[in-house]
Amino acid sequence: MARSRRGFLKGAAAGAAVGAAAAVAPQPAARAQEAVPRNATAQPNTATLAADTGRRPATVASRIVENPGSDFMVDVLKTLDFEYLAANPGSTFEGLHESLINYGDNKMPEFLTCCHEESAVAMAHGYAKIEGKPMIAMMHGTIGMQHASMAIYNAYVDRVPIYMVAGNHADGAERSPGVASLHSAQDIGALVRDYVKWDDQPYSLGHFAESAVRAYDIAMTPPRAPVLIVANYELQAHPNPQRDLRIPKLSRTTPPQGDSGAVAEAARLLVSAARPLIITERTARTPNGTALMIELAETLQAPVSNQERMDFPNRHPLAGTGGTGYQADVVLNLEVNDVSNSARAARARGAKTISITSLNLSHKSNIQEFGHYPEVDLNIGADAEATLPALIEACKRLITADRRRALDERGAKLAEAHKQARARDIELAAVGWDASPVSLARLCAELWPLIKNEDWSLVSWQGFISQWPRRLWTFDKHYQYIGGQGAGGMGYGAPAAVGAALANKKHGRFSVSIQTDGDLNYAPGVLWTAAHHQIPLLTIMHNNRGYHQEVMFIEQQASIRNRGADRAHIGTKLWNPNIDYAKMAQAYGQYAEGPITDPKDLAPAFQRAIAQVKKGEPALIDVVTQPR
Amino acid sequence: MLKFFLLVLLAATVNAQGNAAHGKELFVKYSCYACHGFSGQNGPGARLVPMKIAQAGFIAYVRNPPRPNQMPSYSAKAVPDVEMADIYAYLKTLPDSAPSAKSIPLLNQILTAP
Numbered sequence: 001m002a003r004s005r006r007g008f009l010k011g012a013a014a015g016a017a018v019g020a021a022a023a024v025a026p027q028p029a030a031r032a033q034e035a036v037p038r039n040a041t042a043q044p045n046t047a048t049l050a051a052d053t054g055r056r057p058a059t060v061a062s063r064i065v066e067n068p069g070s071d072f073m074v075d076v077l078k079t080l081d082f083e084y085l086a087a088n089p090g091s092t093f094e095g096l097h098e099s100l101i102n103y104g105d106n107k108m109p110e111f112l113t114c115c116h117e118e119s120a121v122a123m124a125h126g127y128a129k130i131e132g133k134p135m136i137a138m139m140h141g142t143i144g145m146q147h148a149s150m151a152i153y154n155a156y157v158d159r160v161p162i163y164m165v166a167g168n169h170a171d172g173a174e175r176s177p178g179v180a181s182l183h184s185a186q187d188i189g190a191l192v193r194d195y196v197k198w199d200d201q202p203y204s205l206g207h208f209a210e211s212a213v214r215a216y217d218i219a220m221t222p223p224r225a226p227v228l229i230v231a232n233y234e235l236q237a238h239p240n241p242q243r244d245l246r247i248p249k250l251s252r253t254t255p256p257q258g259d260s261g262a263v264a265e266a267a268r269l270l271v272s273a274a275r276p277l278i279i280t281e282r283t284a285r286t287p288n289g290t291a292l293m294i295e296l297a298e299t300l301q302a303p304v305s306n307q308e309r310m311d312f313p314n315r316h317p318l319a320g321t322g323g324t325g326y327q328a329d330v331v332l333n334l335e336v337n338d339v340s341n342s343a344r345a346a347r348a349r350g351a352k353t354i355s356i357t358s359l360n361l362s363h364k365s366n367i368q369e370f371g372h373y374p375e376v377d378l379n380i381g382a383d384a385e386a387t388l389p390a391l392i393e394a395c396k397r398l399i400t401a402d403r404r405r406a407l408d409e410r411g412a413k414l415a416e417a418h419k420q421a422r423a424r425d426i427e428l429a430a431v432g433w434d435a436s437p438v439s440l441a442r443l444c445a446e447l448w449p450l451i452k453n454e455d456w457s458l459v460s461w462q463g464f465i466s467q468w469p470r471r472l473w474t475f476d477k478h479y480q481y482i483g484g485q486g487a488g489g490m491g492y493g494a495p496a497a498v499g500a501a502l503a504n505k506k507h508g509r510f511s512v513s514i515q516t517d518g519d520l521n522y523a524p525g526v527l528w529t530a531a532h533h534q535i536p537l538l539t540i541m542h543n544n545r546g547y548h549q550e551v552m553f554i555e556q557q558a559s560i561r562n563r564g565a566d567r568a569h570i571g572t573k574l575w576n577p578n579i580d581y582a583k584m585a586q587a588y589g590q591y592a593e594g595p596i597t598d599p600k601d602l603a604p605a606f607q608r609a610i611a612q613v614k615k616g617e618p619a620l621i622d623v624v625t626q627p628r
Numbered sequence: 629m630l631k632f633f634l635l636v637l638l639a640a641t642v643n644a645q646g647n648a649a650h651g652k653e654l655f656v657k658y659s660c661y662a663c664h665g666f667s668g669q670n671g672p673g674a675r676l677v678p679m680k681i682a683q684a685g686f687i688a689y690v691r692n693p694p695r696p697n698q699m700p701s702y703s704a705k706a707v708p709d710v711e712m713a714d715i716y717a718y719l720k721t722l723p724d725s726a727p728s729a730k731s732i733p734l735l736n737q738i739l740t741a742p
Contacts (some may be wrong), residue, residue, distance in 0.1 A: 221635055368663060429729065441670075555700055559702060568658075
């Protein structure tokens with residue numbers, strides 16, 4: 001239970017600085033008499049100027065608020081066991097902010113200072129992918145919501161739970177003109193409703209309590225996704241008129257499991273298949289999910305293709321697609337967002353496709369993230385991890401001794417194919433070994449021996465670095481890779497890495513991010529957040545000095561139109577002048593070195609940065625790299 | 629296929645010398661590095677080092693790549709033949725930096741790790 005700080009507040013309020021929460025009508029009965037807005041004499045421009053320069057509008061404070069509604073909101077949030085709350089500060093939640101740091105003692109949740117709402121939400125995104133539960137991201141009215149919107153969309157498509165709280169001046173009669181009006185909306189959830197799973201704007205504290213608990217359950221039930229609770233300004237600021245408001249007990253919904261008949265049919269198809277293939281994207285919600293994936297693959301002796309989050313160990317003999325010539329006759333897709341391409345290819349060769357995903361249970365109309373309609377042979381609307389135990393048991397029941405021998409023979413061939421594929425990858429890593437700029441393979445190969453004996457976690461996406469960690473390193477733990485953005489929105493990488501590193505911190509893990517330059521430039525202030533909150537994270541810059549994917553796209557367009565690619569750098573490159581990321585990180589308070597262009601300089605610089613990270617601090621090494 | 633050979637024949641008339649220094653500038657100017665790496669061998673595109681085909685074949689390939697969705701085609705209007713010869717000359721100067729993995733201790737450790 002939060003300890004009371006009301007005595008402190010009362011004393012402080014007697015001084016010169018009186019907070020806005022103390023300025024509004026303290027009792028419901030007095031609200032109607034508060035006809036004079038807080039800054040009735042201010043013109044909008046003046047109010048805007050006052051807000052920008054830190055001066056507060058004139059107030060009509062007449063009494064101390066002894067029991068603000070936002071204290072009760074903190075009581076509610078504390079029941080949900082949040083470790084952290086990330087936010088860029090804003091006046092629409094100033095009451096709740098004050099309650100969190102004073103009444104709530106800035107613990108459970110602890111306030112994380114962010115320089116952008118997109119950073120706050122993306123930090124929560126990365127945190128949830130490691131910790132398996134949400135943290136709070138708080139947004140300030142219309143502007144905070146719009147700043148955050150891209151990060152929310154990424155998390156929605158990536159099926160990651162984020163618990164969002166937004167401040168809003170809902171009551172037009174109490175709202176002051178100027179900034180408060182500019183930052184308020186009639187239906188603020190509408191700004192992001194297309195890509196949150198659920199939102200609500202409670203109009204009483206009792207309603208807040210119920211919706212806050214409900215929102216947590218909805219966010220965590222597969223398909224997981226961000227949820228939004230609006231904390232109306234007036235509800236935060238006014239005294240809580242009810243001393244004994246009840247906070248509902250969280251009652252978690254169990255994940256949906258596949259229909260037993262459909263699961264039995266899936267098992268029949270898989271066990272009888274000559275060349276089954278398992279494709280997984282987001283199956284392992286928990287560490288047990290990885291263990292179940294291994295059990296399924298070994299039961300079937302089927303290869304597992306896993307290029308998203310760490311669902312399946314990359315050095316397992318069954319990791320891969322089966323090698324050259326392995327034409328799958330049954331493809332099992334587990335939590336794959338869009339199976340239409342693989343299903344089309346399977347149909348063309350007469351193969352069967354099975355899909356198990358909870359995504360089928362939750363669709364919205366506007367955003368088209370669901371892709372093409374999946375023409376699959378068996379479409380199971382369920383959470384894959386929750387369904388795996390039944391599927392594994394069903395498969396085991398069908399496997400006779402003869403079938404087991406055949407499966408094991410297949411497994412031996414798959415293991416050999418895996419071994420050969422790995423040898424090819426390592427051979428390819430030698431290409432351009434001494435090149436400058438540095439090859440991505442060399443960068444990852446130099447880094448691996450320095451971290452492999454740590455309890456490491458890769459908290460960045462591998463798509464822009466040609467998957468070199470997956471090809472060279474050994475991934476065998478659930479938290480060792482968090483996958484990508486979800487919706488492909490840049491600006492996710494740096495803050496998600498910081499959020500994931502924050503989650504790793506209490507477990508004593510060593511977090512490493514191979515950070516693209518274009519992504520970091522969206523909101524680099526998160527480097528300061530990492531330094532300020534002492535979040536240990538090794539950031540290695542993949543500095544190819546541009547939005548490289550777009551360079552290639554413009555080249556392709558120029559080719560199609562029979563024009564040269566000599567202008568493809570316009571609007572796509574980040575050079576002239578080159579950006580000095582070491583200086584950038586140093587300015588934000590991090591240890592940093594670079595730019596490094598000679599691959600021989602990598603290992604010593606990495607070692608120095610690793611030493612800093614082991615002290616509990618973030619560090620950054622800028623490496624000028626080949627494009628991919 | 630006939631079209632390809634005709635292009636090879638046509639390209640064979642280009643001056644075989646080429647200006648490697650100018651080719652180096654063109655390799656960046658035309659964003660060849662984007663897919664093939666500044667090294668000519670690191671990236672999603674084909675390895676251009678060591679350059680194993682003749683200049684005529686190289687130019688014919690760029691003019692009419694077999695998979696234009698992967699390698700964009702560039703006509704003589706987009707990249708004149710003389711500049712293609714310069715780029716080719718530059719690529720021929722690039723060192724083949726692809727030793728065997730076993731000869732690189734770091735990669736050999738990864739290769740032989742259990």
